[in-house]
Amino acid sequence: MSLEIENQVKLLEEQLKQLQGKQAKDQISIIVFSGDLDKVLASMIIATGARAMDMEVKMFFTFWGTTMLRDKHKSGKGKDLMSKMFGFMLPKGSSQLKLSKLNMCGMGTEMLKGLMKKKNVSSLEELMKIAAELGVEINICQMSMDLMGFKKEEMIDYPNLNYCGVATYLADADESRVQLFI
């Protein structure tokens, strides 16, 4: 009888261990698909806020989102014609992003930036600096980079920057308690 109980306890302990291994971490995964100023701004506010709440933060920039991570002062070498054209047409970094609504040929975007300054809302550039200090991890989709013809040497300097594929996102999202697609 006691042997049976002992075996049952062992079995339960094993199952408990398995369950604990599967439990989601205090972590948030954010996909930034959009390259619109307002949406990227929201994602950075959430990311920095989550770090203040002591959550691990993993951001995945894909598609139009990758344009915000380009460095205005850098350029990629050895691009073909299409890549050059894409590079020219797309925003080069955070300062060139536009609003998703009321852009009005850039007038709306400038108006919002003025308002943000007046009301002491942190700019995207300031939030990026804070995110770097707080240890927000940024992953860039390699496929988007290749598709748009962006080179690694034209991306921003950021302490926690990695290039990855979809499996990295899925593995991290699987461990995260909160997931967002922006």
Place this chain on the structure above:
Amino acid sequence: MTNDELKSLTSDKTVDARGTACPGPLLAAKKAVADIQAGQIMEILSSDEGTKSDIPKWCKKMNYEYFGSIDEDGMYRLFLKK
């Protein structure tokens, strides 16, 4: 805590986050709380009304004791114990 009780507290540290918007006060609080010891009291000054909802939630998450807030013309004083 009542307003009078809150007013009688002596803070070991005061963070002035007035003038900043979300997530400014939260980030300022997070930075400042590293400077105090467990058991010490911190006061946060904010002009952003959202802070009144954010700081109690943050305290709960971080296991700090939230005492309450006082509204003073145009600003909020929030108290917590680490």
